[in-house]
Amino acid sequence: MRIDPARCLGCNRCVDYCMLNCISKADNICTIKEEECVDCGVCLRANVCPVHAIFMPEECYEYPRAVRMQFSDPGVQHPALKAWGRGTEEAKTNDVTGKFGKGEYGLLLEFGRPCTGTRFTEVEKVTVAMRKLGIPILEDNPLYGLLESDDSGRFKKEFVNEKVLSAILELRIHEEELEEIIGTIMPLLENVDTVVSVGLVTRFDDDAKLPVAEKLKAMGFTVRPNAKINVGLGRPLID
């Protein structure tokens, strides 16, 4: 995003709309720190600029910069998956896809959320460790196409320093691997320069209970009282 200095009145109305504090005022005009901006478009859509000085420059649509808006603006379609935003179905359609079966979990590591943003350098700290451990990175995820094809878990060099509002790393874990994999990955998050919201996909048992909750508690996690629940209305149902 950019603010046209010839038009800007320095009224400050746009400043609070940037969740990453990229807009500041100097010499009576507001400017956007473009290296830190993730091109989410919030300041533009807020429509608070009285002289329409905020705009998306052409170069924001060119690679590698274009990945910023693909991961940060939910109104932009992700080209690899033909899906919008971060673009993963995870558990939302699990009743008809069976992506996560009984005896399996999905671990969702959402880098940069809430409202911090992340560079792919921070995600790479985990993807490289995952590959060394032989943990696969799911292919139907927008991050997959940005990785080197050598299975190292490294991002292609043109993307690794790009910054996005958030990016979700998804893992499929078998029941018996839960402690080992979580025990390996979670300490890595202590060394990232961003925040990571962590989710776990799990099937309900036949009594509508979630046995993994007790396991997680025993591992020292606090499972939050609210969750996303697929209520099983999709058809044909994969039980």
Add this chain to the structure above:
Amino acid sequence: MSHSLHRFGTVEDLKNDFCIYARCARGVNRDHPGEKLRRILDIYLSEDFVNFGSSHAGKSYVNGLDPEDYKETLDNAYGIIISFADRNAVKGVLTKIRDAQLGISIVVSGLIDEVVNIAHECGLKPHTATLSLGIFGNKSLLPKDETLKITTMCGHSLIGTPLVESTCEKVRQAKLTPEKAAEIIAKPCTCGIFNTRRCAELIRKQLENIN
């Protein structure tokens, strides 16, 4: 996207906060879902909803999205989401969607025990849950808890600390009502899962704690 997960708060202040997402699955039922999504939207709108929106239109209902205009765009969509502040409305929606037998996956975000109970009351068997284990990493980057309760209602992280804190300050100065402040804060959340009623209530509680 796990955007309605990770809404931060206590059990008490999350009890009137629900999102319902109807989502078509790639390779299963994602081709030409327009008619089914329009029926689901009609069902949503038949109950006491709070907000819904369209990332493509770039605005939510509380900021001017017309339901009829939105309906016309659903041939090119694969999911619709809406927020509620009342368990009876959620129960009403699930019962009607169950009876309509549309075959689209439905996800409800809310307190786990409450959502499971509602599902049982509707004769449904919960299938899969996505649990929130919280926030890790450099937590010094986070705002105070009262702000986090509001910002995390936009799961795409489009509502940030500066907007929340400056708008709440205007309420403290009696320049805005909590309800008007909630509408202003909701503006960047174009998909409409931001629960403005819960936001106004949280702001009101912040004021009570100050006074």
